[in-house]
Amino acid sequence: MPRCLMLAPFPLAHPRHGGQIRAASLAQGLARSGWQIDTVGLYHADFFAPDERGPLDIVIDDPALARHVSGDMLFGDLHVARAAAGDRAVVNQLASLLRRLQPDVVQVEHPWGWLVLQAALPSGQRPKIVYSSHNIERHARLPLLEFNLNLGHPGTDQLLEATSQLETDFARAADLTISISDIEGALIARETGRAVAYVPPTSDLAEGNHPAHATYRDAAHDSECRYAALMGSAYWPNVEGFFATFPDGLGFLAQDEQLWAAGSLGPALRSDARYRDYQSVNDSRLRTWGYLPDTDKASFFAGACCVIVPVHVGAGAKQKTADALASGLPVITTSHALEGYGPLIGDALGQGVYVADTPSAFRGFVRRALREGLRACPSAVRDRVSLARMAETLAPLYAGLPRGLPQAKITLV
């Protein structure tokens, strides 16, 4: 059985945020294709709880580095990676793992791990290297700098340049680069002159969106309301997306039409000053459910009239879009939220996937979904974000790697 070591800048024992979920789904996809996967997280101890750690994780515990990262969170991953690459003990620990596990392939999630991996790789025959791009890191950071001027500092430009350089170098050095987004895959390919494989995100719901219980449906029935489902974390693009889409609050809904938000996004919205400007109306039309376990997602969607993905910033392809497409409901979204899903949803636009880039248009679709009903996202689209489809995509790509198959066989973007 071929063996793949997955090196990630976070633990993968309990995937929660988008990056973790993406890496975990890739691991699952590969496992389905017959690969043995070992995951190694390389991160600082201060930023992840001990119970999240995996057995092979390399955890850095340097207080000075933690302070440095905390003072410059925007480039925290780069700082940790640079420190790790300069730390002989860390490099040796990774080299030792490579010697012990003898992987055929080392897959690096995000570009950061490449700095350490280069130093840890054996000088002779080395495993094949896969760069798994979650987003173009430079692009992901630029809107952050615009959003929060406090994040910038005199060294910002150099760090952005270093980030960009690292991504390009890694894509050129890797035996295979996979991208979560068709658009970004094309950009990396153009930048590096290398082929890039497009491996879209997956959703657990795609293979099993049968509700485990009727809690949410019953709650909607009891309160005599219909609801649009919204899932997301408190990550700032989600918050900004909400307020860019609903800048004047939720008064466009009648009282028996509501927005139900699952995930840490709900509390983040409620604590925002923009929410409080219209608090009375918003409170009467927004219901928040907090963090939702995976087992509850299908139930949450089952009672809803539609799923909304109001995202206007951020890079890569959004996990919540995959969940929305897999929900079997009408999906109301911005064109930005669909970035990275182009080949998957082209035939569903206006036929289950409804794109609205202005508040007015978005409100109109939500009202239509709640009042008249909209056609649901076709099941064919749901299949395209399934783990089975990912495994089918990954299998030929990785099958050729250990034997050094020519890259022309790779699914090219």
Add this chain to the structure above:
Amino acid sequence: MLNQGNADFATAGAVHRWSEPTSASPAKPSPPADISAAQRPERLRIHYDASLIMHFGMETPVGLVRVDQYVAEYLARDPTLDLWFLVFDATLASYRRLTPTEHQLLRRILFHRYERSTIASPPPKPPSLFTARLLLRRLRTASTLDAPMFNHMLNYYLDELLPPAPAPGSARDRAARAARQTSLPVARCGHLILYRLTAGVRRALKIDRPAVSPPASDAAPSAEAIHFDSGSVLVSMGNSWDYLDYAYLHRICRKGGVRFVSVIYDVIAMEYPHTTPGPPHVYHRHWVELGHCAAHLLAISRFSAGQYREFIGDPNDLHPSMSHAYLPSVLRDRAGDIGETAVPQLLGRRFVVFCSTIETRKNHQLLLQLWDRLRLEFSNDQLPILVFVGRWGWGTEAVRLLSERNFRLRSRLLILDRTSDAELIWLYRNARFTVFPSLSEGYGLAAAESLSFGTPVVTANCPALLEATESLMPAYDPLDFVAWLAEMRQLIRDDARLDELKSAAARYRGPPYEAFADAIRATAFAVSEPCHAA
């Protein structure tokens, strides 16, 4: 004085028909243009939300309370209507009918509120205040009142017994003043002793109920949530954001088919969120829910209707049926009923009036700064007294500092925070001119009232104020100190300029007394149409 006609208030739960308008009414309604009584043998039933009127009781009404009373009275006198007064009962989370006691109070408010203050006919001799039984009752009541409330009541009665007299006045006036000055401290002292004594007794006996019990009929009111039939017309004129349950409103309107008619006074909380007494989102919700639930909204000006569309309608895709109508100068039209009472401190003085609650939006600061400048240019005799007529509201720190700490303004500034309608009429009639520098208004009733008495008013250039004043008066940016200063200088110094404005004020037509209430009435008929057709 107005008569209440054939109003029937006698029995609890009865349908109260206040139909026959009397000849004394200044506003005898004519049948609506499209629906005559002959064509419609059954009178249109309108449910009228009297919660705000009941809340304010016999207090001198200002702002929307005055409007609410005026419309309620007007509709109550309409023989083509079957008017049911309701109040929103939070404990029932529903509207209910009035109790008999509430009906009695409502009758007093609507039909007898102007009875006591006139100068045309001197106040009737007070009822025999000194009968033993009445005296005992008064003492018992006084024993339950705390000092501020007692002082308020005391002033009320003293005004009737010993009306304030101009200084220096006749020997009789001087005697009245002396009696007043003597009786006040004596009565206060007596009250203090009585209050403490009875409070001590109550504490000792552990009596926690008020000494004055509510009437038996109210102690156990036959409170019952009202059931609206589909197509019922419900009119709410008040600030229902203070009490209404919007889930209930949604239920009765969107599911129960109630035709809800309400009024948009303004949406200033959306335009100037820092100027409202409460958080603006509270008012925002009110306006949004109206947009969802109302069969028709009547704005008090074209500007307010436009602002509603801009700040509430468009952002929420709400396009309720809307129209606008102007508020009448109730004071002018009812001056005969209200009478006129001089304000003693201003007799024989030159003064300029600003009638408004003292709050951030009204821009009292501008006037205080202006007068602080003008006092350097004009002698005490030349500079009119700046008179603020209105209660202290919210966000008033700056005004308090400017008015209370600036002792140099003291002789040129008078704040009247408890003015009767009769006094207000006197103020409008006798002011050199009035001012209205508000940052924004829904209409600007005080500016219209001033003109209705022929007194020029200088206003801010808010579009609603231009509507209210029919663009007859000078209007300036409310933050343009220099422009205001120049106009004030002219109007103080130059009688020709004042005469010019008085001529313009004479051209003011103003809306007919009945116009606004008629618009409500017509709306009620219009929204009831589908129901009647069915």
